[in-house]
Amino acid sequence: MASFKNSVLLILLTMAIIIVADAAKKGRVKASEEEKKELKRQLKAINKPAIKSFKTENGEIFDCIDIHKQLAFDHPLLKNHSVQMKPTNAPEWITSNNISQKVGLFQFLQKGISCPHGTVIVKRTTIQDLIQSQRLKSIGFNSPRHVLTEGNNIDLTGHHFATADYGYSRIYGVKGNINLWDVHVSNDQVSIATMAIAEGPIEHLASISVGWMVNPLLYQDHIHLYTYWTADGYTKTGCYDIKCPGFVQVSKRIPLGVLLQPVSVYGGIQKEMDLSLHQDHATGDWWFVFGGENVGYWPKSLFIGSGLVKGAHLASWGGQVYSPVKEKSPVMGSGHFPEEGFGKAAFVNGIQIIDGSGEALIPQIYTIKTHESTPMCYTTKYVHDDDEPWIRAIYYGGPGGCIG
Template structure:
């Protein structure tokens, strides 16, 4: 269905998501089903080419100019950028004592034509569970002002490290696992940059959420908010805002292979940084620009002009009525490398042009709100990767 006013479409999208979120436990009426179908037709742009993946989801190649991002009112006249002005030169690590592999993301036979981007097709279940995710939020406790009484972190548990000083982006290598999670829980590992005490933030990493993906496998995810998860909050590409440019990697795709306990380790090389010319915030994965959040989405006291904090680590969510899920590898950091999950290679861009450095050790603060279930250990070792790092996670199985 076509509409002349994109703002009306955006309003329809918001209303329908609320409708889905409120009705997912009951059989929807014919009218509700019709609204959901309208929303799916709006979200899924016409595909020039499609691929059925082995895990069961569909990847579409869509016109880069027609992607959902440009239905955002603030991006009406936005000129798309195909790549950042520069990609920071992150230092390479020559230390081979703790060797890990970056994920290859093999997609045999999948290639999108020039002028398109690759996206995961949205289905009804995505909408239902994404609304639940948005209501739960992705908020590290150090991001949220204690003065704000509206933020509810019930059911959320964390094992993270933070750097709270002005910067223009960061990097971290996030160890990938498939933690054990029940359908109404999630477990994730991510890097988050934030401004204005966390009320504007961008996250990227991996998540295991069976309620959304129908299995216990890790998926690539992003999440952003411009107002503390009040009205502007978006998971992956389920609403306008994030401009996707990659023809190789689709947000929401399966992350594989995953690490093996006491065996081969795999990681996501994640960087989120502000372009010094445009002010846009870029998400780069394994040196491949995935896309960006335009500067116009944010406010000066938030992320429009740099960030005030960055967080690395894990988060889980579960209802207070059930035992909490595992985080990371499901093992405590005391067990060490190859057994506990890690994030290493912490880097900060301290100058908006290009200056890259390791954060001061004294500026890195760990937070573990439930240390009997999940913990975090700061590592100050040898080499560019392990000079600033953490081991984190735990088996969960706790009730709170």
């Protein structure tokens, strides 16, 4: 009965959002008092009661939620799910050379923001967030895509890629250190640095992607940590961060959707974040780890009937951008081509995978292929072996300016 009520609430919420979004134009949108009242009522189904709350300097609100009462458990497949506080197995990643600086766990949130034991930290969803998310769909960007979807029935109009892809053998985890750049895009554009895994035929494509995103309609400002998942080729399942039931948060220090800072400086200090995804061999859950901190996981049950139940067959690292039709595409990465090299071009280093035995491996050179959907605007350079300073890495990106 509870799951039925939640489904009804979400349907009513969607209807209310659409009513407001139909009148939306670029920028922030104002709702009538009646619409606000309805949206606030429906937001109670999304924003769980907070034990403690914080408001940041840029106006974002973070709530400390009882770990057992988070939104994830509104999903009908997770009705009787027991929270896994940590994975039963943790990969021992291979240490590699590093000449850039990693962003620490405590650099995201301002001092004084700390959640008590037994809670998790989540970014509060607002009425404006919901209106803007609907606006994002109306301009044609429903979600991050994957190069796997090219040549299939999924609309990739406005999407551009520059990635390195691994599909040589089945994998159970991926890792990469993603370079941080706070680029400027217009209100209707999106620029992403991503690491993703995927499995299954296109109609049942299951995929998880993590990284950073500059997306004014979704995050309002600057560069934010993002996640996205789907179990049916971006059709009905999945969402960003915790905007729908599914992802089980366990960290009380790293909220999804958080503003990332500090970032890289062109010709100066380079900043990166250490991300990994791996499947727990005992439970089948897919864990998201940031800088050694277990942020949370996508339970195996979300993917039963599609892929990712027993590993993945494709991994990808690199960049993606989106721009509406007839509008020039935005910058990707740092906005500079890979040929400019370290300190100027965006990169992902420390590329690794987990094989069937659970061991971390540095992929063989021939198993990684670069992909450039629009090479006149964005390219990829694969760095390996004797190419200093990393064993396996890519430079990617470009200034944009393409249409279509």
